[in-house]
Amino acid sequence: MSTAADYDNVDPERSLKYAVRHIKGDRAQIIEGIIELASSTWDHEAAAESIRDQIRPRARELGCVTGSGNLDLPGSSNWYVPDIAVVPASQAKGATALLPADTLLIVEVTSESNGDTDRVVKRKRYAEYNAPLYLVVDRQEQSVTLFSEPGTLGYTRVDGPHPFGTVLALPEPFSLDLDTSELG
Structure with missing residues (x-):
């Protein structure tokens, strides 16, 4: 039988993250303490695939x-x-999760239901956790914006928004031109 004392040393952050990793059948994320199922439409996936292929x-x-x-x-x-x-x-290899600082690039493709999360909340958090490059593919605004040089108050460099169809130069270590014409 459990007592209240058994729960005194429970770390709420660790418990919440453990729970979200064990949701069966769905991928889920936690946005500012709220669990959201990560599901996408096919046009959302097509935009992500276009970036991924390049x-x-x-x-x-x-x-x-x-x-x-x-x-x-x-x-x-x-x-x-x-x-x-x-x-x-x-x-x-073998990682359950990585830190944003472990990435070279993070890309988020907005949806009607999460556009503000990607544009505002995740941009702030990715900068706070030192993700070097953050690309927002904004399907509602039909634009792309690249954020770089994370600082204590957010990203200090912003390239965009650029309308779909613009060729966006990804900086080092990528040094490639990203064709955004197929994102809309």
């Missing part, structure tokens, strides 16, 4: 993998599942 060859040259694995933001009630993350293969 960056995958360069990611392989860099010894990286592209995927949508878990990102932990320790010390907060956040556990993200980005649409795309580019991470060194050596760090991805």
Whole structure:
């Protein structure tokens, strides 16, 4: 029989993140303490696939993998599942979750239901946790914006928003031109 004392040393952040990792049948993330199921429409997936196809060859040259694995933001009630993350293969191997700082690039594709989360909340948190590059593919605004140089108050460099159809230059270590014409 459990007593109240049995629960005195429970870490709420750890418990919440444990629970979200064990939701059966669905991928879930925690946004500012709220569990959200991560599901996408086919046009959302098509936009992500267009980006993934363009960056995958360069990611392989860099010894990286592209995927949508878990990102932990320790010390907060956040556990993200980005649409795309580019991470060194050596760090991805065997990892349950990585930190945003472990990535080279994070891409979020907005949906009607989560656009503000990607534009505002995740942008702030990814900068706070030192994700070097954060690309927002805003399907509602039909634009792309690249955030870089994370600082204590957010990203200090913003390239965009640019309308779909613009060729967006991804900086080092990618050094490639991203064609955004197929994102709409």
